Amino acid sequence: MSSTKPAYLQFNNVSKFFPGVKALNGVSFDAHAGTVHGLLGENGAGKSTLLKILGGQYRPDGGHLLVDGRERHFTSAGDAIAAGIAVIHQELQYVPELSVAENLLLGRLPQRLGFVNKAEASRLVKQRLNLMGVDLNPEAKLCDLSIAQRQMVEICKALLQDAQVIAFDEPTSSLSHRESEILFRLIHDLRAAGRTIIYISHRLEELYALCDACTIFRDGRKIVTHPVMSEVPRDVLIKDMVGRDLSDIYDYRTRTLSGERLIVKGLKGASLTEPQEFSVRGGEVLGFFGLVGAGRSELMRLLYGVDKRTGGALVTLDGVTVSDKGPSAAIDAGIVLCPEDRKEQGILAQASVSENINISCRRHDLLGGLFLRHKREAELADQFIQRLKIKTPHRNQEIRLLSGGNQQKVILARWLAEPHLKVLILDEPTRGIDVGAKNEIYRIIHEVAERGCCVIVVSSELPEVLGVSDRVIVMREGRISGQLERAQANEAAVLDLALPDK
Template sequence: MAATLRFDNIGKVFPGVRALDGVSFEVEAGQVHGLMGENGAGKSTLLKVLGGEYQPDSGRIMIDGQEVHFSSAAASIAAGIAIIHQELQYVPDLTVTENLLLGRLPNALGFVDKRGAQRFVRERLAAMGVDLDPNAKLGRLSIAQRQMAEICKALMRNARVIALDEPTSSLSHRETEVLFKLVRDLKADGRALIYISHRMDEIYSLCDACTIFRDGRKVGSHRDLHEVKRETLVAEMVGREITDIYDYRPRELKDVRLAVDGIEGHGLAAPASFEIRAGEILGFFGLVGAGRSELMRLVYGAEKKRGGRIALDGAEIDIRSPGQAIRHGIVLCPEDRKEEGILAIASVAENINISCRRHGLRAGLFLNHAKEAETAERFIKLLKIKTPHRRQRIRLLSGGNQQKAILSRWLAEPGLKVVILDEPTRGIDVGAKHEIYNVIYELAERGCAVVMVSSELPEVLGVSDRIVVMREGRISGTLERGQANESALLSLALPQSGESQAAGPAQEAA
């Protein structure tokens, strides 16, 4: 019996880059096939070939033994293929209903049947166990809610072949459980599924088989995933053995660098206080919606605070905008790199230099192109950013390499004192994570205070010197590294029945 989906010697070349090189593997009906590899290994490119966004330069795609050609995304969708991309594709000013039914809204005599559409979407969301308001504007929802809407849009097409690219990167624990149930139901229904993730637990929990990519090539394929050790997959992905991805490096901590006292504002249910010392890595953990990102935006001046004080090196400072924060040596790498981090139409070099270029202007007016080129080349090499050249549009890079470019932007800033990293490894492969952790340690070792917001328990436990936990818009506790474990963090992060709304010792600075 022919496999439902087969890639046969697929090749794709972009100027200066061979993105796919002779890729062949098959995905059977009723199977979840994992796809793993470092950022830039070619996984997302392969999905874009399957989805009709790119045409292969060589090779062929077979469905049920028949060769197929997709000249557009519409042709791929018509053939029963649904792709859920890592970078979300939605219309922010349209409602959930309009986004989910885009291009196929029910109508009568040329008029859209809004009530019928909302009723249909509400019923389908309920059947899938997804809690979304069909009338809400998608652009006003959280990243996690937008991600879930994107997943639902693909699933509502009743596709036979479904590919998911890092689908849980922004989802809460409950939403992830809903997604896992949907994937298992689709598998039981005989669909063929491709599942891309950098999270080993997800791959082993959901997938039957797995194919490993490196530098655009298939370097390993395993028909029975559960016979393969995790260390084998990691070694195949990165081409070397990584025994401890976190490789924690203790260091001497100095005086308090940043003190936040009773800050109030959007997203917080109670005033929040914390402090971080020079050379310290302070982790912030909490479930999606706990208020971590909102607190960081208040500290950074991206949101207006209603009260509280911020002190840097013992002196109170007034931060009313990100520009003021940067001038004080405080920078933020945002959670949503696509919307708030990268300048999508600009080059890698421009994205790296956009902030620090003010320090290198000639005569205070003119860009110093030579200096900017040197800065870009230095950080491309230092952070191993995979790009054919510094002039490449950053939107053409993988998510992990975009994240490295954003990190480079702030590393290039002189006088750096506080670095806030909001989900710095979201959607990033294990090798790139290891490199980013090393950058975090190097920042701390040179005296920076590093705040790392993460929803991944192993990560925040593996890298942090201390961990602040948030729950429902308030700080619920702070733990030293030696006290912290998964049970302790989850007990502080999970909602408590009958919890008092009064601020107590949990809001005090550690």
């Protein structure tokens, strides 16, 4: 519902420019106290840039920001925090070697005799986490937690600031269903307490469940503000975001499949409860689904050689045994992996878009073993920037300056550039990616499969798995619990295999 209260947060003609990019161009909208205001748009539309201005990380190049009727000029994140603003960014910001308690209380840790009082810090944090209903060990180091647990720490950090304005940027991208439910309950409580909440997500079902109003961005501009989100049809939102109709987002295409190309037998590691076996046919898109902790990503890491296998595993591709001597051996065999955590495991943050695309295939392009074919690399980078519609001002832009969805496209381009690609493994390929970019990635998945390659898609989004896959394998508690051909795969059947035995 829309609020009759005066707008607590106002953006008036806000602009932000980077070299070659208009990240925000004259954006204006209001968000009211006691409401949740959704921000929608494709990757690179300007949503995250706006939150960085709100959080004091960027200064606007034009326009004004008003908080509770007062114009604000933040020069740092500390200024925004002092003004009662908390921003939870999509890319997590934490100190991995410190504990949960130390990360949550960083900058205001309790002291005793000039030293940090770790016991008191743990007590305070445990008390607050219990009130929030969050199950985290205050003494655990961040580096030992899962991505989902680190995301909950980041959310709790913002909530502990007791801010009046709280902005969430893709907060559920790494959360389990249970953790998402905890977050939604916290957001409902914050709204009831009169807080002003900004919520960015590419999951439309979340936005409909949480948001009172929404503003849609495209190419750095505000397209429209819908004051009552529940009254806006889903297809209208999608068209507003991407500027075109998407009748079938998954773009599924029927293919003639060949025989088994990839055969996995006896694959086992520390994270799996028993040896696993499966195969993939040529031209097949094989989906893997399971709840958080089911072992999907762990199985792929074992297959790719990131983690050490135990026991007598045998992996063959086109009848040839694939060595277990790490990812380089897998890549040489034609097996590649787009990892779950693109920031930590996928991109070379300080390198350019071109370098990130060419980093693997450049081993094929050496002149006398000394000189790189720079012209060929430039041509290849430009080819994939155009083909995958990567939003970047030029090929030499540092990848860290791109949106998360465009970073994901660059990683995908890296592996598509491999001349001998046979097996493409995608772990959460559309996490934090807008609906238009998802459609483009699904199109590429089917194009790769149509070449006769094996494609494995690991996803925690059940509609995605059902939408793109020819066959679905379900995992539960560290093992494969069953598989379903596309004709038999539906939500009820998959969840029956995924949920723990009662």
